[in-house]
């Protein structure tokens with residue numbers, strides 16, 4: 173493979189991404205970059221950017237991006253090697269002879285091996301569970317009994333049990349003729365970085381095989397079950413991404429549910445493995461789950477091919493509703509009808525079905541609400557609707573949702589519904605909607621609260637300076653203490669830059685992006701591309717004054733956070749003293765002996781974040 177990667181790097185150095193993209197997307201110059209309408213999501217204002225200097229593209233609307241090969245992969249729906257070949261061909265650059273003959277076959281063979289070893293693992297874990305189930309005292313038997321999962325259900329979903337040993341599966345795979353490399357490549361084992369030893373990834377856990385739509389196991393979710401498990405063990409661990417598995421690509425249970433989804437005309441979308449298993453047990457065989465991640469465009473596309481409607485049956489809690497809102501945004505792009513099954517708090521589909529059974533759940537489905545109506549309720553619940561300010565907040569919450577509604581008739585109907593419920597002027601609401609539609613892609617991205625756009629801008633600017641301006645690095649690494657940065661993501665990459673700089677290694681967007689996962693939904697890669705495309709002041713306009721005021725700002729907000737943390741801890745410690753007399757005295761006493769705290773308090777006071785603090789005159 174490495175010869176192929178060398179070739180890819182040479183190819184990328186020779187082609188111009190503006191030309192490559194320009195063949196598919198009309199681009200217009202915009203400052204240092206080029207801009208056009210994103211070919212990967214529907215939009216009316218361009219938020220798709222291409223940088224000739226950095227040789228990457230990035231869409232602020234849907235978040236996809238990468239180098240020229242990534243672009244070809246996406247737009248031509250090709251695997252990486254095929255995109256590489258196409259790009260080389262287009263530019264008349266011959267693919268090295270030996271690669272052309274072997275690359276395809278080698279990759280195909282490697283994939284076949286991964287499917288085979290996953291199948292073996294699935295059978296291995298399932299047999300191990302069936303053996304354990306014969307012993308009623310086995311903790312796995314007791315766990316499944318507690319979760320009301322019988323042997324038949326376990327078989328239907330190929331549930332398994334990973335043994336407690338360190339190499340049980342790796343050894344079994346070896347006996348079946350698989351190289352350790354294949355087992356590691358499938359994510360079933362891990363190679364220790366120092367000793368080089370290979371050990372099983374999943375140990376002493378209940379195994380949920382995740383299958384593709386053809387029913388081939390491509391990944392595994394593994395849950396702790398043993399009552400004596402260490403409390404800091406993560407509840408679930410999952411397979412990493414492999415050559416045959418990308419997160420957000422498969423829907424859990426789809427291979428068992430697809431016929432029912434077509435027959436029913438809609439899909440029941442849930443959050444967890446157990447929700448789906450339970451739903452199938454009670455006859456709702458059109459249930460699938462996203463398993464842990466927010467619904468992706470790919471999953472939305474899969475659902476669109478099977479059905480015209482999707483019913484969300486998510487947890488009623490805050491996290492569930494947030495995930496549902498993001499899922500709606502995806503499904504609206506596909507013009508799918510969306511409804512919400514409202515589960516009484518604190519139930520999830522699993523617990524509800526266990527407690528009430530089939531008929532009440534069927535009634536909940538029958539009473540499912542239109543998604544917009546549902547979110548309108550949530551907005552009113554959250555912000556109220558009695559005052560002008562509350563109405564404005566509700567409208568602000570609803571507008572990004574309304575914008576995603578493709579169908580003009582439906583959009584108009586929702587606007588009318590919102591205007592009536594909130595008692596606001598319908599024409600004004602429409603105007604607001606249209607004006608927002610014209611807003612810049614960056615603003616739009618912000619209103620849609622993409623995670624990466626929410627990092628503090630000044631901190632992103634700092635990162636940009638460090639990456640793009642070599643002569644700023646020494647200054648930044650000397651003066652900025654990473655702890656001052658509020659955003660953990662900026663801090664992480666700032667520190668990474670510092671390490672690369674200290675080791676005298678190449679530092680640029682390409683080298684940082686190469687450290688991210690290849691996954692297109694990777695939040696770090698997306699964040700880095702956004703900062704790379706962020707427009708800032710040209711560096712020659714930065715005076716020493718702006719730099720030092722910038723530093724002061726960073727420092728101050730760090731102190732403010734520190735003091736606020738400190739105060740809230742104290743308040744927490746003395747709940748019986750709501751006026752804060754006790755902690756006021758303690759702060760006073762402590763600051764006498766602690767110069768750093770005193771400095772922080774003085775700063776905080778000067779910036780009047782915490783007016784309630786006792787006075788600390790000089």
Ligand SMILES: [Zn+2]
Pocket residue numbers: 210211212213220231232233234235236
């Ligand atoms: Zn896009």
